[in-house]
Amino acid sequence: MHVPLSILSCQRVLAAPDPLFPERLHARRFEQQLRLLTRWFRLIPLSRAVAQLADGTLPARAACLTFDHGYAEHAAVALPLLQRAGVPATFFIAASYLDGGCTWCDIVTEVVRNAPGERLNLARSGFASYDIGCPQRRRAVIEMLLAALRLLPPQERLARARSMARRVTPTMLSSDQLLALHRAGMEVGAHPLHHTALASLSNAAARADIAAGRSRIEDILQAPVRLFAYPSGKPGEDFEQRHGRMLRAQGFEAAVGMAPGAAHSGSDLFALPRCAPCAQAGAAFLLRLAGNLFTRP
Template sequence: MRVPLSILIYQRVLATPDPLFPECLHARRFEQQLRLLRRWFRLMPLSRAVTHLAEGTLPARAACLTFDNGYAEHATVALPLLQRYGVPATFFVAAGYLDGGCTWSDIVTEVVRNAPGERLNLGRSGFASYDIGCPVRRRAVIEMLLAALRLLPPAERAARVLAMARRPTPTMMSSDQVLALHRAGMEIGAHPLHHTVLSSLSNAAARAEIAEGQCRIEELIRARVSLFAYPSGKPGEDFEQRHGLMLRAHGFEAAVGSARGAAGSGSDLFALPRFSPCEAGNGGFLLRLAGNLFTRG
């Protein structure tokens, strides 16, 4: 019998609800999900689940929690709740963002969110002037900018984003916070060094991003790093089979993407699917999670 493995992917876990993005996960909603997960699933570290998956010994109702990017609130908000409920988790960290970094998308969001007045002129960054007179329009401008910038080459995107805000507010963890997660018994995995989509890089550049990202995290926590998460994570679009071969060559044991579905005994360990738990209500959350079990990755 093929027992499925549910792997959940979390990114932001805010301390309080965000009025501009009410669907974003926050502490109270995350705590509700932890209670449900602990009641209905057998929660285990991803490394142990991968071993069981490879050996065909995965227990029923197995599930893993994973966190991407390395946001500071993973240490300040998520960790205390995980400890309270005795839930293990794996945190994928982009080492290049530690100690004062933030993603380009967070910079864009901050600029539009905090802009004074009812219009925002982004001429210096190659855009136009936009009406931001109400929350709905501010959010629409954020989504438009993110969609446009996502299509640009990384260097051009970085230059245009930095033209919007030369001193963005850091959103990522410090090295000490990563150490705190590790010392609390949480697993630490790696992203590429600069959280760059691997398919956008040459083979040589992709290998360098993988190796340096892994090396810096291992030096920080003084332990082996054997789990990897692909940025964005769409199979065939953001990563390909060649990238899994690169990860094997660097000693990784498994990698996760963002395709829907549950992993099974025949799943590629270097392209494991994950479920994104974004439902606000408990019923909707459990229904989506149950439905995910019938989509095999």
């Protein structure tokens, strides 16, 4: 019998609703989701689920909750809600973001969100002048800039984003917050050090980025890190089977991507699928999770 495993992926959990992006997950809605998850699923740590997948002892309705990147709100907002609900989770950390970091996407978003007036001149960053006279136009400019920058190499992309901002407001975990997650009993896994898609790197660079990211996290936690999440996570595009072999050789136990569907006993433990559920609660949330159970990665 192939018992399915649902692995759910979250990024931001905002303290309050975002007027510019009302569809983004926030604390009240996340609390509602946790109530639904604990009612309909058996939530277990990812490391235990991986072991039970391997030996065929996975319980019915098993699910795991994971978080990516390492946002400060994971400790400040998500952790208290997880503890209150008694839900375990795994947090995948891009170690280069720790202690004052910010993703290029968040830099761009905040520049446009906080720009005064009705026009934003980004000529010095290689773009144009844009009408931002209403929230809809601000959001459209953000989405246009993100789409354009996403096509650039990672270092150039970050440099262009930083050139838009007079100063960058940190959004990521501090080392102390990461340690707090670990001491609260949450699992901590690794991204590559710079959160770069492994397929864009040479084999040597990929191995080095994997090892460096894990090493920094282990130095902070003084504990082994055995779980990994591929940035972006599209199989065959962002990572390949060779990267799973690299991870296995470095002693990791499993890795998750972002292919839809549920994992089963025969799944490749170094290319486990994950579902990004909608930020809604109620029927829409449950329907998304139910549909994922019947999707084969």
